[in-house]
Amino acid sequence: MEKVRKILIVVNDNDDEYPAGNSLKEMLLKCGYLIYMACHGKDVVLLIKKYNIDLVLFDLCLCDEHEFLSVKSTKNALPDTNVIVMVDRAKVGKVIKELCMDTVDYILKPFDADYLKKTVENALYKQQLEWNLKKTLFDKEIINNINKSIATSIDIRESFSMVCSELKKIIPFVRACLIISNEQGQWFQVFALAKKYDFSEINAGESFPMGGSLLEKIIQTGKPIIVNDTSTGHFWTDKVLHNEGILSRLGFPLILKGKVLGAITFGAKELNSFDEQCYFYLWQIAPQLAIVLENTILFSRIKTSEERYKMLFNYAADSMMMVDLNGKILTVNRREEEIIGYQMEELVNKYVFDFLTIPSKRTVISLLSMAVNKKAPTTEIEVISKNKQILVMELDIIAVRERNDIIYMLAHFRDITERKNLELELKREKEKLDDIVSQIGADLLVIGKDKKIRWANKRLINNHPLGKNIVNHTCFDTFCNFEEDPVECPSFKVFKTAKINQTERMVYNHNKKKFCNVISSPIFDKEGNVVQVLELIQDITEKKREEERQKKLQQQLIHSDRLISIGRLAAGVAHEINTPLAIISGMTQGFLERKKGFSNETIKEFKTMQKVAKRIERIVNSLLELSHFEGNEQPRPANINKIIKDTVALIIEPFTKKNKKIILKLSSRLPKIKGFAEQLQQVIMNLLINADDATDSGDTISITTGIKNKNTITITFEDTGKGIPENQLSRVFDPFFTDKEVGKGTGLGLSITYGIIKRHNGAIHVKSDVGKGAKFEINLPTNFEKVTYDG
Numbered sequence: 001m002e003k004v005r006k007i008l009i010v011v012n013d014n015d016d017e018y019p020a021g022n023s024l025k026e027m028l029l030k031c032g033y034l035i036y037m038a039c040h041g042k043d044v045v046l047l048i049k050k051y052n053i054d055l056v057l058f059d060l061c062l063c064d065e066h067e068f069l070s071v072k073s074t075k076n077a078l079p080d081t082n083v084i085v086m087v088d089r090a091k092v093g094k095v096i097k098e099l100c101m102d103t104v105d106y107i108l109k110p111f112d113a114d115y116l117k118k119t120v121e122n123a124l125y126k127q128q129l130e131w132n133l134k135k136t137l138f139d140k141e142i143i144n145n146i147n148k149s150i151a152t153s154i155d156i157r158e159s160f161s162m163v164c165s166e167l168k169k170i171i172p173f174v175r176a177c178l179i180i181s182n183e184q185g186q187w188f189q190v191f192a193l194a195k196k197y198d199f200s201e202i203n204a205g206e207s208f209p210m211g212g213s214l215l216e217k218i219i220q221t222g223k224p225i226i227v228n229d230t231s232t233g234h235f236w237t238d239k240v241l242h243n244e245g246i247l248s249r250l251g252f253p254l255i256l257k258g259k260v261l262g263a264i265t266f267g268a269k270e271l272n273s274f275d276e277q278c279y280f281y282l283w284q285i286a287p288q289l290a291i292v293l294e295n296t297i298l299f300s301r302i303k304t305s306e307e308r309y310k311m312l313f314n315y316a317a318d319s320m321m322m323v324d325l326n327g328k329i330l331t332v333n334r335r336e337e338e339i340i341g342y343q344m345e346e347l348v349n350k351y352v353f354d355f356l357t358i359p360s361k362r363t364v365i366s367l368l369s370m371a372v373n374k375k376a377p378t379t380e381i382e383v384i385s386k387n388k389q390i391l392v393m394e395l396d397i398i399a400v401r402e403r404n405d406i407i408y409m410l411a412h413f414r415d416i417t418e419r420k421n422l423e424l425e426l427k428r429e430k431e432k433l434d435d436i437v438s439q440i441g442a443d444l445l446v447i448g449k450d451k452k453i454r455w456a457n458k459r460l461i462n463n464h465p466l467g468k469n470i471v472n473h474t475c476f477d478t479f480c481n482f483e484e485d486p487v488e489c490p491s492f493k494v495f496k497t498a499k500i501n502q503t504e505r506m507v508y509n510h511n512k513k514k515f516c517n518v519i520s521s522p523i524f525d526k527e528g529n530v531v532q533v534l535e536l537i538q539d540i541t542e543k544k545r546e547e548e549r550q551k552k553l554q555q556q557l558i559h560s561d562r563l564i565s566i567g568r569l570a571a572g573v574a575h576e577i578n579t580p581l582a583i584i585s586g587m588t589q590g591f592l593e594r595k596k597g598f599s600n601e602t603i604k605e606f607k608t609m610q611k612v613a614k615r616i617e618r619i620v621n622s623l624l625e626l627s628h629f630e631g632n633e634q635p636r637p638a639n640i641n642k643i644i645k646d647t648v649a650l651i652i653e654p655f656t657k658k659n660k661k662i663i664l665k666l667s668s669r670l671p672k673i674k675g676f677a678e679q680l681q682q683v684i685m686n687l688l689i690n691a692d693d694a695t696d697s698g699d700t701i702s703i704t705t706g707i708k709n710k711n712t713i714t715i716t717f718e719d720t721g722k723g724i725p726e727n728q729l730s731r732v733f734d735p736f737f738t739d740k741e742v743g744k745g746t747g748l749g750l751s752i753t754y755g756i757i758k759r760h761n762g763a764i765h766v767k768s769d770v771g772k773g774a775k776f777e778i779n780l781p782t783n784f785e786k787v788t789y790d791g
Contacts (some may be wrong), residue, residue: 005055006034006051008037008047008048039071058074068095070433087107087108089108090397104124139281141169147285149163156178156293157191157296168301175194176194178264182207185212187207188213197244213235218252221255228271230247245269248273251265252264254293256287261290300663320338321687324373324408328349328350331344355384372406376394440457445457450471453471495533499522500522500592503518515543520535584613585610638677641670647685648662653700662701673783676760682752683778688701694724695720696722699721703717711723711781712781714780716777716778716791719774733753766775
């Protein structure tokens with residue numbers, strides 16, 4: 001069940017029955033918190049301690065010395081207390097200055113319930129994170145101390161009390177013991193015992209029947225066992241320990257190389273004292289404890305059997321040597337003779353230093369001195385053989401004692417020369433392979449089944465922001481910048497099919513699209529299972545961009561051809577329509593001028609006919625403009641900034657009435673260009689009308705001019721309107737295409753605009769996000785020769 005968080009609300013003692021505090025209390029009670037109330041300065045610290053308060057809310061109404069003192073005294077007495085002050089916006093500066101807000105959060109009044117709830121939740125969440133971190137660090141330090149103690153122990157019985165004293169900080173118990181099984185499995189022995197009480201029927205060094213015991217069950221299952229109530233326990237040891245006041249027990253297996261050596265057991269004076277959290281701690285020390293336990297048993301047997309010890313010494317796989325405290329060699333085993341080439345007679349009574357390199361001499365002197373009081377660490381040294389070959393060995397030195405007196409130092413040598421040579425050769429091969437791989441013009445990485453990167457080539461490491469830290473990060477987060485594993489992951493397919501997979505993927509790198517060609521190859525183990533995937537990733541972004549540019553150029557050519565064809569058709573149709581349309585318009589006007597001979601209904605119909613005829617006339621004029629032929633017309637210098645200002649001045653009034661703002665950002669360095677001013681003004685007008693139709697009240701239309709390069713200027717129209725759907729972007733310049741209501745547009749405005757820009761040897765592009773507006777960018781050359789084109 002989740003813990004109910006406790007909050008203390010501290011208010012001004014002048015408030016009548018705390019009206020503000022009660023309102024605040026109601027808000028927090030609805031959120032499921034347990035609420036306490038207090039006044040400034042009145043037992044705030046005592047209440048926090050008494051009720052174990054999680055969060056204190058100080059309501060600063062007066063912001064006087066009394067209220068400030070209340071907050072300060074609370075923080076001074078209980079520095080770890082989670083505190084939030086509530087203060088009026090006008091007084092926040094005074095509060096920050098007075099309270100030094102580095103340890104105190106604040107809420108500005110007035111505030112709503114949601115804001116309060118979110119602030120309180122964040123403060124409590126932060127407090128929980130800090131507590132968890134402290135607990136984790138504390139537990140980790142305990143486990144490290146225990147493992148260090150175990151690792152430096154020759155006989156676990158000597159360090160068991162210290163291990164238990166550390167374990168008590170995280171596991172509640174009054175009795176702990178190490179128990180082991182005899183070789184036949186019929187008896188168990190209490191190998192080490194630590195307890196807080198005197199009397200016990202099960203003591204260290206004693207042996208007891210295995211049948212029906214806790215250890216028997218642990219050996220059978222290989223799993224830890226918890227007895228929550230020894231009075232109802234199934235093991236005979238439960239009943240014995242229950243009589244000693246042990247009400248609950250925990251047994252944890254000590255496993256080495258797949259075999260249960262024994263167990264570490266705990267007893268507590270309370271029921272239900274142990275849970276699976278104890279397993280978490282014990283899993284971290286059990287392997288080391290099992291190793292030391294085995295070592296302890298081994299050395300115990302060596303001490304009890306000198307002959308057996310000599311046999312082990314002489315026929316050990318590694319070389320061994322007995323030396324005195326000064327390093328004089330007392331004896332060596334046969335393996336030592338084989339490795340360094342000297343016979344025993346040549347070694348005995350010589351000093352071990354005589355067969356070491358100078359740096360190793362200093363190291364061994366230090367190790368001998370260290371081993372007198374504690375176990376010396378395993379150290380690499382260099383030994384000179386009889387044939388003057390340098391041998392690399394790992395050295396362990398142990399002080400062998402009898403009745404607390406050191407009788408000799410046992411030096412244990414492991415010849416790792418071959419391993420070192422192989423490591424050196426492997427390192428050289430790896431460097432050679434890395435050099436080869438680094439020359440490949442692509443990123444290479446190896447991915448494990450957990451989707452984490454296990455290796456990356458130098459090219460990827462040097463180019464990636466994480467550098468070497470990319471290893472052990474997930475590939476989809478680090479390389480693809482995805483928050484979770486994508487469904488169509490190339491490596492997942494390879495793990496599933498065990499076949500090479502090639503695909504193209506689009507990823508976002510620093511908010512920029514990046515296209516990659518990914519070749520994923522399986523890496524098999526000896527059994528033929530896919531254990532890792534090697535991915536070769538080539539950046540094909542430029543190739544894709546070039547393909548996109550070619551595609552756009554092709555679309556523009558198709559569009560231009562379409563405009564030419566439609567223009568020619570439109571010209572013919574427009575001329576055929578104009579003549580009868582002029583007759584209809586003239587007759588309608590004549591009828592209206594002689595309106596005395598017609599009824600009001602008939603006059604109304606004539607006016608409708610006249611309106612429709614004018615609309616047809618506008619459409620015809622647009623068709624003519626679409627197909628307009630400028631044959632021998634000469635371009636003249638045109639001031640684009642002036643054309644924009646003049647056009648905006650003509651159309652600004654309806655925009656202002658609709659609460660739409662037109663912002664001009666015109667470059668003062670913009671040069672004049674050669675062109676047709678009237679046509680360019682029509683472009684500006686068309687784009688403004690188009691923006692008007694696409695925007696609502698409060699929206700903004702920005703017109704920006706600038707210099708793209710020495711031969712080109714840019715004009716940008718950008719609005720904050722409804723935008724253009726993606727499926728319509730490729731059609732906006734098509735003649736007669738419109739998404740407006742019937743009667744509100746001919747669909748020719750942007751087509752005419754496109755044609756005019758093309759006549760000026762320019763280009764126009766559009767970008768849009770639905771709901772965010774549209775952006776038209778025009779590029780125009782500053783100078784071009786006489787313009788001729790076909791209609």
